[in-house]
Amino acid sequence: MDIVLTGTGSPIPDANRAGPSTLIKAGDTHILVDAGRGVVMRMAGAGSLPPLLAGVLITHLHSDHVCALNDVMTTHWVMTQGSATLRVYGPGGTATFVERQLHALEADVGYRIAHHDELTEGPRVEVTELEPGDSFSIGDVDITTAATEHSPVRPTIGFRLTHEGSTAALVGDTLPCDGVDELARNADAYVQTVIRPDIVRAIPNEMLQDILDYHSGVVDAAETAERVGARRLVLTHLVPPPTPEQYPEWEAMAAEHYDGEIVVGDDLTTITI
Numbered sequence: 001m002d003i004v005l006t007g008t009g010s011p012i013p014d015a016n017r018a019g020p021s022t023l024i025k026a027g028d029t030h031i032l033v034d035a036g037r038g039v040v041m042r043m044a045g046a047g048s049l050p051p052l053l054a055g056v057l058i059t060h061l062h063s064d065h066v067c068a069l070n071d072v073m074t075t076h077w078v079m080t081q082g083s084a085t086l087r088v089y090g091p092g093g094t095a096t097f098v099e100r101q102l103h104a105l106e107a108d109v110g111y112r113i114a115h116h117d118e119l120t121e122g123p124r125v126e127v128t129e130l131e132p133g134d135s136f137s138i139g140d141v142d143i144t145t146a147a148t149e150h151s152p153v154r155p156t157i158g159f160r161l162t163h164e165g166s167t168a169a170l171v172g173d174t175l176p177c178d179g180v181d182e183l184a185r186n187a188d189a190y191v192q193t194v195i196r197p198d199i200v201r202a203i204p205n206e207m208l209q210d211i212l213d214y215h216s217g218v219v220d221a222a223e224t225a226e227r228v229g230a231r232r233l234v235l236t237h238l239v240p241p242p243t244p245e246q247y248p249e250w251e252a253m254a255a256e257h258y259d260g261e262i263v264v265g266d267d268l269t270t271i272t273i
């Protein structure tokens with residue numbers, strides 16, 4: 001299984017980091033987890049495209065994680081000439097979000113149906129809303145879910161994907177919690193969105209201070225990885241975004257608490273497990 005970091009950014013605009021998303025390539029089964037800013041461009045860079053997606057998993061409905069889902073849906077629709085269904089899985093609220101996105105796209109859908117004989121109907125998107133603890137399969141990838149802790153954002157869920165004996169945990173924005181432990185236990189790769197509380201605290205911006213109470217810091221992620229025996233810790237959604245010269249510092253901070261392999265993610269960094 002390849003884990004491609006299709007976006008390692010956050011709400012903070014960054015020329016080199018697309019918004020949060022991760023692409024799983026399990027053989028021919030491509031699964032996208034979250035759909036942040038620029039995801040379709042990065043999918044192209046990763047050798048994938050929306051029509052190849054067997055499913056899209058959503059961790060939560062914060063805008064940075066879903067703002068480009070409209071692009072995924074539209075591109076999937078146009079590139080399959082309207083003949084295929086895009087399957088989206090997410091927490092409660094996902095169906096309404098998708099419905100409203102499709103509503104916002106109504107003018108475009110109408111223009112294209114009027115202009116292209118091949119298109120006779122709008123995008124087919126099937127949404128499955130998940131409860132923590134749900135298990136299901138996409139192709140030959142087995143997926144389990146658990147609740148994560150990103151309050152006041154509710155509900156939020158993370159995912160554990162298993163394919164041919166390899167396991168990846170992708171848990172989204174969350175504080176350390178039992179759900180993350182469960183998903184990441186003995187995983188070959190534990191992908192965690194992180195911030196650097198020590199740097200954020202020093203930035204005189206009140207809204208930025210608010211993010212401190214609902215994200216994992218680098219140390220939190222490292223402690224979780226160590227506690228649950230994850231083989232690799234993959235850091236993404238890096239706030240504030242580091243320059244490559246700063247990566248050793250982020251890595252060293254995690255290494256003080258965790259003995260496994262540490263990856264500080266760039267866009268299109270690929271981890272093969």
Ligand SMILES: [Zn+2]
Nearest residue numbers: 020062064173
């Ligand atoms: Zn986020």
Ligand SMILES: [Zn+2]
Nearest residue numbers: 060062150173
């Ligand atoms: Zn969030």
